[in-house]
Amino acid sequence: MENPMDMTGKRVLVTGASSGIGRETCVLLSRLGARVVLSGRNMENLEAALADMEPGEHVISPYDLAGVEGIPAWVRSLAKENGPFSGCVHSAGYFMGKAFALIKPQEVRDAFAVNFDAAFALAQGFRHKSARDPGPASIVFVTSVAGFVGSPTHTLYSATKGALISFSKSLALELARENIRVNCVAPALVKTPLMEAGFTRFTQEMQNKILGDHPLGLGMPMDVAHSAVFLLSDAATWITGTTLVVDGGYLAH
Amino acid sequence: MPVTKPAFYKVLDELFELDEGTVTGAERLDALGEWDSLRVVSLIALVDERFQIILPAEGFADAKTVQDLVAMFGKDLAE
Numbered sequence: 001m002e003n004p005m006d007m008t009g010k011r012v013l014v015t016g017a018s019s020g021i022g023r024e025t026c027v028l029l030s031r032l033g034a035r036v037v038l039s040g041r042n043m044e045n046l047e048a049a050l051a052d053m054e055p056g057e058h059v060i061s062p063y064d065l066a067g068v069e070g071i072p073a074w075v076r077s078l079a080k081e082n083g084p085f086s087g088c089v090h091s092a093g094y095f096m097g098k099a100f101a102l103i104k105p106q107e108v109r110d111a112f113a114v115n116f117d118a119a120f121a122l123a124q125g126f127r128h129k130s131a132r133d134p135g136p137a138s139i140v141f142v143t144s145v146a147g148f149v150g151s152p153t154h155t156l157y158s159a160t161k162g163a164l165i166s167f168s169k170s171l172a173l174e175l176a177r178e179n180i181r182v183n184c185v186a187p188a189l190v191k192t193p194l195m196e197a198g199f200t201r202f203t204q205e206m207q208n209k210i211l212g213d214h215p216l217g218l219g220m221p222m223d224v225a226h227s228a229v230f231l232l233s234d235a236a237t238w239i240t241g242t243t244l245v246v247d248g249g250y251l252a253h
Numbered sequence: 254m255p256v257t258k259p260a261f262y263k264v265l266d267e268l269f270e271l272d273e274g275t276v277t278g279a280e281r282l283d284a285l286g287e288w289d290s291l292r293v294v295s296l297i298a299l300v301d302e303r304f305q306i307i308l309p310a311e312g313f314a315d316a317k318t319v320q321d322l323v324a325m326f327g328k329d330l331a332e
């Protein structure tokens with residue numbers, strides 16, 4: 001039976017592979033036949049992610065994306081060692097919720113480095129002819145509904161995620177001629193271990209409000225992984241420069 | 254950084270945008286500034302950042318005084 005999301009033989013670089021959405025994206029990609037390069041910082045968690053995947057030609061390459069300058073060369077070296085890429089998912093990122101008045105300039109730089117600058121540098125490395133499979137290719141950035149709607153304490157996080165959304169549109173236009181599609185997925189609240197640990201510390205009132213904002217309930221990492229892999233796959237051949245909202249109805253209000 | 258009363262009061266100075274050394278521990282919160290949910294979330298974030306302690310949000314909204322906040326740690330803080 002034909003599977004339009006088949007990824008057989010495609011090599012995909014996934015950042016944030018050690019946890020949450022990135023990790024489930026790796027698992028799904030392995031089930032669909034892709035060869036995955038898993039990246040993150042925590043080696044133990046990267047190995048645990050690999051253990052969850054269907055066996056295949058997968059490799060682990062730890063990298064701290066705060067070292068933005070080195071990213072393009074790192075991506076090219078990965079392609080040289082393992083073979084060229086046809087997909088990239090940037091799921092690495094972190095959430096920071098803090099009152100605007102208390103945010104320090106260094107925190108702004110740190111947040112942009114991983115959530116945004118790293119995406120920029122990854123795409124530069126990925127599109128380089130030495131890194132990329134000459135066939136159709138696809139880049140997916142994991143952004144957030146926070147890139148569309150505001151919320152107190154989300155100023156910095158929203159800015160990094162909104163930057164990804166607008167960046168992806170211009171990049172899509174520029175890379176179309178190179179047969180590279182560029183899209184984002186924008187999740188609302190997803191149940192990752194980190195998020196669940198934080199959630200239980202909210203007051204009951206805060207928890208009820210958040211749950212009420214998600215008509216289909218909170219998301220699971222695999223819900224987002226499915227959308228990211230759809231955008232990577234040939235099923236999305238005619239889709240570029242868009243952001244797929246995966247939010248259980250959060251933005252429908 | 255280990256959490257002590259003086260270190261926590263410094264965090265409160267920052268939280269309420271007061272000069273360092275303003276909070277001495279005897280204040281009511283409404284004398285320091287607005288005590289609302291944004292302030293609660295910010296305080297929890299600052300305490301996590303400075304002392305690597307994650308306080309549950311439950312109960313914060315009812316706090317009236319600086320000492321009520323100290324009590325949220327659930328242990329005696331060094332003077």
Ligand SMILES: NC(=O)c1ccc[n+]([C@@H]2O[C@H](COP(=O)([O-])OP(=O)(O)OC[C@H]3O[C@@H](n4cnc5c(N)ncnc54)[C@H](OP(=O)(O)O)[C@@H]3O)[C@@H](O)[C@H]2O)c1
Binds near residue numbers: 015021042
């Ligand atoms: N969970 C949600 O509710 C939610 C909602 C909307 C959007 N998102 C977005 O979805 C993406 C994934 O989130 P998640 O919830 O799956 O996150 P998570 O479970 O917290 O995992 C974050 C991942 O990012 C990696 N990472 C963070 N800083 C890094 C750095 N400096 N260098 C390399 N890797 C780094 C971590 O790697 P190590 O742990 O190995 O360092 C980890 O794999 C993020 O971009 C997040 O903003 C999440």
